[in-house]
Structures are given as C-alpha cells and as structure tokens.
Amino acid sequence: MIFSKTFGYALRGILYIALMQDEKRFVQIEEMAQKLGVPRHFLGKIMKRLVKEGMLLSVKGPYGGYTLSDATLQMPLLRLEDLTDGLGTFNNCVLRLRACNATNPCPLHFQMERIKGDLRRVMETTTIADLLHKDKKEFINSIATYEFDGSMLENEN
Amino acid sequence: MIFSKTFGYALRGILYIALMQDEKRFVQIEEMAQKLGVPRHFLGKIMKRLVKEGMLLSVKGPYGGYTLSDATLQMPLLRLEDLTDGLGTFNNCVLRLRACNATNPCPLHFQMERIKGDLRRVMETTTIADLLHKDKKEFINSIATYEFDGSMLENEN
DNA sequence: TGAATAAAAGACATCGTTGTCCTTTATGGT
DNA sequence: ACCATAAAGGACAACGATGTCTTTTATTCA
Structure with missing residues (x-):
C-alpha cells in the first residue's frame, strides 16, 4: 500500500494543525481526531513521536496543544x-x-x-506547505475520512 | 514497501519453477525453499493458494511437485x-x-x-516470461536470498 | 497391500501495526 | 494551593502478516 496508516494519520494531522494556525495557537488532539475521523489515542502516539523528533511543538495544560514551525512547513x-x-x-x-x-x-x-x-x-x-494551497474548508474536507456530503463541517467554523 | 513478502516469495517460487521446467517435470517445495532461502511451510501455503487459483499445477506423491503452464508464463x-x-x-x-x-x-x-x-x-x-530471459545460473542467484559470493549454488547443478 | 513420498489442510506461534485505556506530568486560571 | 485541562507515558488488546508444526490425503513403486 505504499504508505502505512500511521503515515497517513501523521500527514493529515500536520496539515490540520497547519491549517488552523491562523485561528488558534494550539490545536488539541481531541479536535484533530474528531475532525479527521481518526482514532484519538493512536493519533496521540503519533503526534508525541513527531514532537520528540522536532517536527511539532506541544504544550500541556489548558489552551495547550500542538503547533508547528515554518521550518516544518518547509520539510x-x-x-x-x-x-x-x-x-x-x-x-x-x-x-x-x-x-x-x-x-x-x-x-x-x-x-x-x-x-x-x-x-x-x-x-x-x-513539502508540507506545497500541499496547503487551497480553500480552507474544502481542504479540511479533503483530509477528513468520512464520505463528505456537504453537511458535516459547515456549522463548526 | 510496495509488495508484501508473500508476493516476493510467490514470484520467486514461480520463477524458480519456470526455470526448472527443462530439467524436471515437477519441482518440490523442499527444493524451492532451500534454493530460494525461504521458509518452507509458508511457501507451501502460498503455492497451495496459487494452485487453487489455477496459476500452478500440483501433483502429490513421489516425483510430484509443482509445475506451470505456458498460459501462466504469459500472465x-x-x-x-x-x-x-x-x-x-x-x-x-x-x-x-x-x-x-x-x-x-x-x-x-x-x-x-x-x-x-x-x-x-x-x-x-x-509477464512472468518477460522476467526469465537470462543465463540460468545467474538468474537463480538473482532470486536467492543469501548474499551470494559465487560458491553456494555452483556444486548443485 | 504396504511403504515411501509429497502436497493439502489446519492448528498454533510470533511479530509488527493498529488501536484502547489508564495513569502521570505539565500548565493555566482561580 | 487547588482545580481543570491537555499532552506524555506505559500497559494491554485486536488483528493481519508471517512463520512453524502436525496430521491428512493422494500418488508411486515394490
């Protein structure tokens, strides 16, 4: 299958974080898992790994979550x-x-x-950034798992 | 990794059988496994499957083993x-x-x-046949697993 | 018919991937 | 200090791919 599920989750997670950076400084795992339709704890493991490898930054506690640097966008x-x-x-x-x-x-x-x-x-x-140039809502749909019928994400943003 | 181990074993098995067809009507799993450096019983399972799917023919008992048709070579x-x-x-x-x-x-x-x-x-x-056109000994080396130093298969043929 | 050979079949073991759950650690707000 | 929040960490479960072992079935030869 060329890529593992882990790679797919990781990429979609990173893209989601990148996409949210103009709205909020940190994105929570809970939100990511729900929006992307991905198992929450498994995604957490993957994110933890990426943090350790320096690809993401994380902050614990209220208003915490994940963020990424410009350097990561250029990877x-x-x-x-x-x-x-x-x-x-x-x-x-x-x-x-x-x-x-x-x-x-x-x-x-x-x-x-x-x-x-x-x-x-x-x-x-x-690069990560190369994958980003699109309409934001449309882009989120394109990395969400479920069969999108136009009704699911509309009222969240 | 693009292909599973199963696919690799299957292809190498088929190629080995094809290569032996001028010498013997049937090739035994034991010989295949040894020459290819592949787990015997696992290879057996794979071959069984290919027989069931019509890609190979098998015969039980003494002098039995696996063989393949020209049609298979063209697949x-x-x-x-x-x-x-x-x-x-x-x-x-x-x-x-x-x-x-x-x-x-x-x-x-x-x-x-x-x-x-x-x-x-x-x-x-x-096709399977497309992969076959080469010097026989050299070809067998190219589908055997171990690091070949020129000494291993020389005295078997 | 009996013995040897070889594939078929099925039970079981191992391992990596994927996934869940619970506890611990860090942080912010009061 | 206390409480709530959220990531980190670690134990464990489920599953598929891979691998081993034993028994059964079919065939050949004597």
Missing part, C-alpha cells in the same frame, strides 16, 4: 515518511533480496528502481 | 499481485480516504495517481 514529505514508515521502500529491493543491486539485479530491479526513483523525487521535492 | 505480474496483495495499491487512496477522487482529491492525489499509474503499467505489461 519534504520524505522526512515524515522516514519518521513513520522508514525509507525501506527506497533503500530495499522490492523483493527484499539483500544482494540485489545494479550489478546483481533481481528480476524486477530496473523497472522498480525507476518507479521508486519517481516516487522518491515526489517525496523529496514536495 | 502479467498484476495477476500475481492481485492473488497475493490485492489491488488496494491501485484502487485505494494512498491516505486511505474513502472519498478521495479526481473531483475531491486528497492533498497527494494527483502526484500519487501518476506514480500508481506508472507502477500499474509495469505490472500490467510485464
């Missing part, structure tokens, strides 16, 4: 993938053969190196 | 991927959003549709 998606899924997709043989390389290629080596190269390029050259 | 890799991993990679949003599509795209939709399209094309247009 390539590859960095996030590294923190969640690791880079096995790019560093390992698709058939997981240890000895596979250009001089001793597995049967799929060259075809897949091309694909992996293309994918890596996207992940390297696309 | 695209996508068919094997479907039987093992399913086609979620192509049919689902990379972020697993149910509502994601061209008119309501997730933030990664268009970049990833391109990658997925490229990958799908490779899997659709490449």
Whole structure:
C-alpha cells in the first residue's frame, strides 16, 4: 500500500494543525481526531513521536496543544515518511533480496528502481506547505475520512 | 514497501519453477525453499493458494511437485499481485480516504495517481516470461536470498 | 497391500501495526 | 494551593502478516 496508516494519520494531522494556525495557537488532539475521523489515542502516539523528533511543538495544560514551525512547513514529505514508515521502500529491493543491486539485479530491479526513483523525487521535492494551497474548508474536507456530503463541517467554523 | 513478502516469495517460487521446467517435470517445495532461502511451510501455503487459483499445477506423491503452464508464463505480474496483495495499491487512496477522487482529491492525489499509474503499467505489461530471459545460473542467484559470493549454488547443478 | 513420498489442510506461534485505556506530568486560571 | 485541562507515558488488546508444526490425503513403486 505504499504508505502505512500511521503515515497517513501523521500527514493529515500536520496539515490540520497547519491549517488552523491562523485561528488558534494550539490545536488539541481531541479536535484533530474528531475532525479527521481518526482514532484519538493512536493519533496521540503519533503526534508525541513527531514532537520528540522536532517536527511539532506541544504544550500541556489548558489552551495547550500542538503547533508547528515554518521550518516544518518547509520539510519534504520524505522526512515524515522516514519518521513513520522508514525509507525501506527506497533503500530495499522490492523483493527484499539483500544482494540485489545494479550489478546483481533481481528480476524486477530496473523497472522498480525507476518507479521508486519517481516516487522518491515526489517525496523529496514536495513539502508540507506545497500541499496547503487551497480553500480552507474544502481542504479540511479533503483530509477528513468520512464520505463528505456537504453537511458535516459547515456549522463548526 | 510496495509488495508484501508473500508476493516476493510467490514470484520467486514461480520463477524458480519456470526455470526448472527443462530439467524436471515437477519441482518440490523442499527444493524451492532451500534454493530460494525461504521458509518452507509458508511457501507451501502460498503455492497451495496459487494452485487453487489455477496459476500452478500440483501433483502429490513421489516425483510430484509443482509445475506451470505456458498460459501462466504469459500472465502479467498484476495477476500475481492481485492473488497475493490485492489491488488496494491501485484502487485505494494512498491516505486511505474513502472519498478521495479526481473531483475531491486528497492533498497527494494527483502526484500519487501518476506514480500508481506508472507502477500499474509495469505490472500490467510485464509477464512472468518477460522476467526469465537470462543465463540460468545467474538468474537463480538473482532470486536467492543469501548474499551470494559465487560458491553456494555452483556444486548443485 | 504396504511403504515411501509429497502436497493439502489446519492448528498454533510470533511479530509488527493498529488501536484502547489508564495513569502521570505539565500548565493555566482561580 | 487547588482545580481543570491537555499532552506524555506505559500497559494491554485486536488483528493481519508471517512463520512453524502436525496430521491428512493422494500418488508411486515394490
């Protein structure tokens, strides 16, 4: 499936935080989980991890929550993938053969190196900020899980 | 990681069988597992599945084992991927959003549709037979797991 | 018919991912 | 100081992918 669920939750979480920065300094996990339709405690674990890795800032207590810096907005998606899924997709043989390389290629080596190269390029050259340029409401819909029928988020903002 | 271990084992198993067809009518699971460096019983399960799906033929008892038809050699890799991993990679949003599509795209939709399209094309247009054209010994090395130093398979054939 | 061989079948174990729950720690407001 | 809030931390559960083991079924050969 290319990415883990963890990566998906992490990216959507970060995007949601980024999107809310003009409204509030900190976003709470509860709000994120509800708006995104994601398991609350699992998302909490992921966020904690990202905080530890310096990708997010967190503040405990009332009015606390998560926030992110401009530096994070400029990070390539590859960095996030590294923190969640690791880079096995790019560093390992698709058939997981240890000895596979250009001089001793597995049967799929060259075809897949091309694909992996293309994918890596996207992940390297696309930043968090690059994903953000859109109408805010529409954007939130596009990262929420449920089948959106136009009625759910309208009255919250 | 793009493909599961199961897919890798399945493909390598099929390729090994295909490669042995000029020497013996049937290939035994024991031999496959040893030569490929793959867990024997797990490989057995996978082969059983492929037999049930019509991709392989099996015969029980002495001199029995697995064999495959020319039709199988002409099958695209996508068919094997479907039987093992399913086609979620192509049919689902990379972020697993149910509502994601061209008119309501997730933030990664268009970049990833391109990658997925490229990958799908490779899997659709490449057949088992396409992977086979090589020196036999060299080819077996290329699908064996261990780090090959030139000494391991030499005395077996 | 009996013995050996090999796949099929199914029970069970391990492990990583995903997910839940409860307790602890930090912070802000009163 | 006390209370409420919210993240951090850790224990544990559920599940699917992966892997092992034993029994059953089919086939060959003598």
